[in-house]
Amino acid sequence: MSMAIHTRALRKRYGSHTALHGLDLAVQPGSVFGLIGPNGAGKTTTLRLLLDIIRPTSGEVTVLGQTPREGGAALRRRIGYVPGELRLEGRVKGGALLRHLAEVSGPVQPGTIEHLAERLSLDLTRPVRTLSKGNKQKLGLVQAFMHRPALLILDEPTSGLDPLVQREVLMMLREAREAGQTVLLSSHVLSEVEQAANDVAVLAAGRIVAEGPVSSLRIASxxxxxxxxxxxxxxxxxxxxxxxxxxxxxxxxxxxxxxxxxxxxxxxxxxxxxxxxxxxxxxxxxxxxxxxxxxxxxxxxxxxxxxx
Incomplete structure (x- = not known):
């Protein structure tokens, strides 16, 4: 079985600064994989490389069996993505924005948007520009989940959410895994990773310093x-x-x-x-x-x- 995500010797440089040092990553299909580390560890850089938002300096990367560059828009429609810094503005109402995005992302079953909004306590009738950071985050989560993509790439997905909504998001992650979807979850909230992920990689200064089942990170000695x-x-x-x-x-x-x-x-x-x-x-x-x-x-x- 091919990996949902696979990188080999993946490097990314910004001028004289190296953000990733030869990253080797393998994510099994149908799993929740946690990517954890402090700010500046290389988490967001890794996710952007997987989505072809930026391109590697060297190394190899495949997502759902394709390279991000060759897969293009067709590959991205199979992915649900929540960026770490979600910027949403405009007079358009949340529901109208999501219906527009549904036309771009692919088929969305009737009632799915409303069901997800209800679970996250999101008011779809309010203009996007009037929403708080937490409600914009909910909007981002609905657009990522609504077309039931094969792969979810989530960068700090519970940022700005209250504890009850955070718990609901973790439930959605477990449901996605049970449905056979793959989730790559980047977070510095370690309790989230501990509750949701099957496996985890710890990034520090652009290098993986540990990886494996979440339980293996405990210092058993x-x-x-x-x-x-x-x-x-x-x-x-x-x-x-x-x-x-x-x-x-x-x-x-x-x-x-x-x-x-x-x-x-x-x-x-x-x-x-x-x-x-x-x-x-x-x-x-x-x-x-x-x-x-x-x-x-x-x-x-x-x-x-x-x-x-």
């Missing part, structure tokens, strides 16, 4: 530990944790009047030595937490900067 102990002293548990490989950021609360000692620590690497150290006392309560996706990505950025 790092755990946060909180414990409540009895039958020990702060000094005893402190000495045990000092001797335990991988125990970091240890914080021990003084014994309370009821004889409890409260401990928090980070276990890096094998967790067993840290847990064994805690058995210096009797464990009354124990919590072990994985870092969230944001912590994982920040550490990946840090690793990339050190590597450079």
């Amino acid at each position: 790092v755990r946060r530990i909180r414990a409540t102990l009895t039958a020990t002293t702060p000094e005893a548990i402190g000495a045990a944790l000092d001797a335990a490989p991988g125990a970091e950021d240890v914080d021990i609360a003084s014994a309370s009047p009821d004889g409890l000692v409260r401990v928090s620590a980070t276990a890096r690497g094998e967790i067993d030595p840290v847990i064994r150290a805690l058995t210096t006392g009797s464990i009354r309560d124990l919590t072990v937490e994985e870092p969230d996706l944001e912590e994982s990505v920040l550490e990946l950025y840090a690793r990339n900067e050190v590597a450079q």
